[in-house]
Amino acid sequence: MKIALIGVGAIGSWLQERLDPKPVVVRRGDALPMADVVVEVAGHAALAQYGVAALRQGSDLVIASIGALADEALWVSLQQAATRAKILLPAGAVAGIDALAAARLGGLDSVRYSSRKPPASLSNTLPLDRESVVFEGNARDAALQFLKNANVAATIALAGIGFEKTEVRIIADPTLTQNVHVLEASGAFGTFTMNIAGRPLPGNPRSSSLTAMSLLRCIQNRQSSIVL
Numbered sequence: 001m002k003i004a005l006i007g008v009g010a011i012g013s014w015l016q017e018r019l020d021p022k023p024v025v026v027r028r029g030d031a032l033p034m035a036d037v038v039v040e041v042a043g044h045a046a047l048a049q050y051g052v053a054a055l056r057q058g059s060d061l062v063i064a065s066i067g068a069l070a071d072e073a074l075w076v077s078l079q080q081a082a083t084r085a086k087i088l089l090p091a092g093a094v095a096g097i098d099a100l101a102a103a104r105l106g107g108l109d110s111v112r113y114s115s116r117k118p119p120a121s122l123s124n125t126l127p128l129d130r131e132s133v134v135f136e137g138n139a140r141d142a143a144l145q146f147l148k149n150a151n152v153a154a155t156i157a158l159a160g161i162g163f164e165k166t167e168v169r170i171i172a173d174p175t176l177t178q179n180v181h182v183l184e185a186s187g188a189f190g191t192f193t194m195n196i197a198g199r200p201l202p203g204n205p206r207s208s209s210l211t212a213m214s215l216l217r218c219i220q221n222r223q224s225s226i227v228l
Ligand SMILES: NC(=O)C1=CN([C@@H]2O[C@H](COP(=O)(O)OP(=O)(O)OC[C@H]3O[C@@H](n4cnc5c(N)ncnc54)[C@H](O)[C@@H]3O)[C@@H](O)[C@H]2O)C=CC1
Pocket: 006, 007, 008, 009, 010, 011, 012, 026, 027, 028, 029, 041, 042, 043, 044, 045, 046, 049, 063, 064, 065, 066, 091, 092, 093, 094, 147, 148, 149, 151, 152, 155, 203, 204, 206, 207, 208, 211
């Protein structure tokens, strides 16, 4: 299996060390190599630049920057390009995506998500002596306004009841050193609340380490005869 890795930042370097076989690295401006799997860990612009081409050449596409899919035109063009290859959306930094996506099939009534992060992960102009709500609204607006901090909101929207109906709060909390995600859902299955305190990666305080682990699992599942 040939893997192309777009971006070697906090998540990409963690993956690069652990992927087997070793990936071909795509740096800014490089042409996209032929590969069985293309892994995007580079940001919204890189997904827009390489995503459609990867799928058109028949490479499966693993996306980290899921917030970019709040851009309806990009999301439609990726889906249209996926005729010979698959778009793989890992759960990323949050827990409970498996339950949410299963619950959707039985019918969901409501999905609420809150993200609490240390202020510096959101902006360096936020107060450091009290918590502040920096966003309250739906998942589409969250993803469009907070490019680097609402991938989880977008993942939850896609797994659950969509960008418009998913209720999102983003809170800067100076008492935290970790990224805390709370996901609450109700529907025909019952109700659940999932709470995760994610340790950030050393290279980027905004990105929880579980994201990199979730991407590795997604790539390994694609190769494995047992998918869990
Ligand atoms: N799905 C999820 O739950 C999560 C998703 N993310 C997203 O994953 C992506 C990667 O996150 P990090 O590794 O923390 O970011 P990072 O900023 O540490 O690394 C990004 C790397 O991509 C490179 N890059 C940017 N544009 C490029 C291009 N056009 N071609 C090749 N390389 C390019 C940069 O130079 C940098 O080295 C971000 O978009 C982030 O928002 C982050 C955390 C959770």
